[in-house]
Amino acid sequence: MKVNLYPKEGLLVNAFLVLFFINATQTGVGIVGLPRIVYMAAKHDAWISVFLGGGLSAVVLAMMVLMLKKYDSADLYGIQVDVLGKWLGNAMNIFYMLYMTISFFVILMNYIEIVQVWIFPDLPTWQIAIPLILLTIYAVNGGIRIIVGVAFFSVIGTIWLIFVLIVPMQYADPKNLLPLLNTDLKHIVNGVYKTSLSLMGFELLMFLYPYVKEKKKVFLYSQLGNLYTTILFTLITMISITFFAENGLARTIWPVFSMYKIVRLPNLERFEFIGVSFWMLVIMPNMCCYLWAASKGFKRIINWKQNHGIWVLGLLVFVGSFFIKARYQMNEVTDFVAKLGFFSAFCYPVLLSVLVLVKKWFLRRKKASAEVS
């Protein structure tokens, strides 16, 4: 396998789209439940945890870009083989593929659950799963430019949903945020960890990188994308903490939709119907990016057609959707993916970039000493 990937000129995307790519992959089903999950760990200082979590992902993202810059135009599949060797590298590649497929699966299942709870209680899982998976396959079939386009469209198309949160803000009690920094460090750090599931997604930059036209600007735009997500998440967490009572937030599974519930339009009694429907637009780029990056592995590792990989993974996820029936099963799987995600998106890239930096430094020194002698 070649380490570097040189796509055709026509397949490249502009660097500023990285901003939308990062934001779209980070914002997904996670944020709907994020305020509650972090609140249970860090109490009313949860927003500080979320903010710190954003900071942590910024650091990891910076390390990633640093690593990617050491190569000319490589993706994670190539880098892993380059650094870890053929066998271990490919094993890690397959692990990463699995991780991304499971992430895709969890996003899909979480969204289906939301639809079933909030809108159609009697709609069978497979009936929503088929159109969603097919839609994703359709988008991924169109190639990376279409996927980045979906991400762009998703961010722009759902930006107004934030402003709807002004309505619940009128019912907010800012006193809930006081006293500031009352939670001890241990719980805040735990909250940061709990944030990881929602901030996951930026690791996909390691697969997009070869397709970016101006590689110098990737650092700037990826950081901006992450900053936007961080501010958004912190704001939503803050509104949730003030909107719900202290024991109320811990009981609400989807605080964001519960907050939409309070919005009432003259000809539409219940705004959350719109919110849940529009959320499909929010999770679409998530699913597309994960499926794209995972199926890319088929081409990179065993030189299959990516097209076939897409169908194989799509089918796999569809079959998997039959195995989950209840909320507690969903919880277990989501928790598992959160742990997996914390490792694969936060710890592993840092580890790998350190390895790459050491390797490159070592090679350079070797080369320099060879030249001297």
Next chain:
Amino acid sequence: MRKFHKSNLFLLSVCSMTMVISAGCVQQKPLEKLGLITTTGYDMEGENQIKGTAVVQKFDPMTKSATKMITSFAKTSKGLRQQSNLQSNQKLVTGQLRSVVYSRELAKKGIIQLVDSLNRDASIGNMVYLTVADKTASEILEIETNNKGRLNLGTYMYNLIKQNVEGEQIISPTLHEFNHNYYDIGKDPVLPILKVKKNDVIIAGVGLFKGDHLVDELKHGDLFYLKILIDKYKAGTKEMGYTTDQLKKIMIKNENYTKKPIYSKIYVSIDNIQSRTKIELVDKKNLRFRVDVDLDSRVLEMTEALDLGKTASVKFLEKKLDTSMKKRIEGLLIRFKELGIDPIGLGNEYEAHLRGKPITQEEWDRKYKDVTFDVHVKNTIERTGVVD
């Protein structure tokens, strides 16, 4: 331009097909086949049983009466819905539920299990009004049958409460606010009490809750002070009564109608009240709260001629208002303290200053007994209408 692949076209058509087909697979709900429950009432009926009464709005062009009242018995509120369905030719749905009435008996025992079922059900909105019946809930909902279905009670009750919330008469009793106050440690909910008057339903007062059970109720006069403490007024109205002696100083002596007083007391009505209340914990150790109330208002009516042209007399009246309001507010705060209820949210204020371990409900209940207050009321009469 990239060629549009055949497989893509195929995918697109399959995608849209499945979406169209699955949209038809969902249970359909045509409006004519639905009975919309607009209001429900709950009563205790014997042991381990509740009696549910529901007013159902129908969209049946064949029948004259647009509403129907259904009574049923069950153990849970969802069980009630099943029982009610047996009595209806249309499928009963709760998406348009506007208000819920709990009987006084039930409210005294606690209503959280019924409120929780409203929370769990995603089809029920967050802005449903919760109310307490003066006697039984069925008594109130029976008005619908007494009026032969002309009143449309669900909408009527909704508007009754909404109008009064917007008119700043009562505190908004939505499901969301009840939840917020119930699940908050340092605050307790309040809900309006409804009463039957002839063939009509009226708001008789406000019920004060401790957690989820009704403890006490406030009548019309005290509502003003409760609202001042919990909320703020944008354009409130209040009448204050004084004995002739108290206001002798500023009465106009030689005005005609003072010679023959109509009332034995003097009443002053102030309106356009804009109030701001600040509750502050001034002494954390001794639990001393400072309550600052600022009221801007205008005098629009008095039952005796008062000389409000002079600055000094306006100031005098302001002082009088201050002292009498202060007395009432203090009385109310002490009453809350003795009952152990905290509708104002003093606990929240305390919590906001509390570092370290968060307080539990029991701890706050114990601490609440030692709370002391420092009430300061400041009235400003901005205008006296178009005459002095």
